[in-house]
Amino acid sequence: MASTHHRAGTGDVWLPLAPDLIEGLPEGPRYLHWDAGPAYPGDPADCVFYVVPYMKDAAVCLRPLPLMRRVEAVQTLTAGVDAVLPGLPSMPPGARLCNARGLHDASTAELALTLTLASLRGIPEFVRGQDAEEWRAGFQPALADKSVLIVGYGSIGSAIEDRLTPFECARVSRIARTARETVRGPVHPLSALSALVPSADVVILATPLTDETRGLVGRDVLARMKDGALLVNVARGPIVDTAALLPEVTSGRLRAALDVTDPEPLPAGHPLWHAPGVLxxxxxxxxxxxxxxxxxxxxxxxxxxxxxxxxxxxxxxxAGEDACA
Known part of the structure; x- marks a missing residue:
């Protein structure tokens, strides 16, 4: 159960945005701006609410947590909390870790559709053709009449399906951690992935990175994907086994559109950079x-x-509890 012992005005709130940029903040707490700089804005021991800096080095963001002996809430600005979970044992018992569910739905769903359409329609090759002043015409696959499998059907996965609706897909199937029914149809459990993936033309990954999903798309799942299928990853890189993906895309049997990779950032010289059919x-x-x-x-x-x-x-x-909400 969430703690309610906080009294307004009894501690500091660390924000990665300047407080005067956020209208309507409640009076009482002292708002301090820290965006992972070398100096802390105040004594970490006085912080009761910590907003983790966005897109900063995880080790830097975790550094003040052991000093935050009074912290009651840690708020990420990401949907995934895998980078912050290692800091949970250093938080006081009862402190809550909150994610940013809903914050990135529109933007990430847009990118998932962008990657899907760009890869299917051959946009990267057209851009290379433009750079070379070459007219590279020809037929390309369309998203229309394709079967799509969304792996990870939380708020982002649902937002992706919202944006798929006008594209006349033949079928959209859904997988999440637990099975359930929705107004759009059934959501299948993760255990159904091997059974559903062979019929999908496009597989879109939007699932959180957990012990259960790390390496989820490995050699066996990739081998079950149909020839010519497209794998789209807007989730986390380690959900896909890079070593298993490389031969599939190098041979041209599969294509991939990746917003996240393992390793990440992808180092110069890595074979994924120039693998055929990879965006x-x-x-x-x-x-x-x-x-x-x-x-x-x-x-x-x-x-x-x-x-x-x-x-x-x-x-x-x-903190101090084994179960996650």
Missing amino acids: ITPHVGGPSSAFLPRAKRLLREQLTLFAAGKPLRNVVAT
Whole structure:
């Protein structure tokens, strides 16, 4: 159960955005700006609410946590919390870790569709043709009439299906951690992946990185994908076994559009850079013009709840407890 013992004005709130940029913050707490710089804005021991800097080195973001002996809430600006979970044991018992569910839905879903369409329609090759002043005409696959499998059907996966709807796909199938029914149809459990993947023309990964999903798309799953299928990853790089993917794309049997890779950043000289049929973007699903207004709204809403002593939203783990929400 969420703790409600906080009293407004009894501690510091560390924000990666300048506090004066966020309208409507509740009065009481002292708001300090820290975006992973070398100097702390105040004594970490006085911090009761820590907003993790966005797109900064994980080790730097975790560095103040052991010193935050009074922290009651740690809020990420990412949907995934895999980079912050190692800091959970150093948090005081009862401190809550909250993710940014909903913040990146629109932006990441847009990118998933962008990668899918660009890869299917051969846009990278057309760009290379433009650079070489060559007219490279020809037939390309369309998204229309394709079967799509979404692996990870949380708020981002649902937003991806929202954007697939007008493209006249033959079928959209859904997989999540647990099976359930939705107004659009059934959501299958992760255990159904091997059975569903052979019929998919496009497999879109939007699942969190957990012990269960690390290496989920490995040699066996890739081998079951149909010839010519497209793998789109807007989730986390380690969900895909890179060593298993390389021979599949190098041979031309599969194609891939990857916003995330393993390793990441992808180092110069890595064979994925020049593998045929592979489109790579540098983990840009979240950072877009959609980020800032949604981040401000999330922080304003969470801090208003916190200052009022009310339960926070999006709690995914609690320090001192084994279970995750």
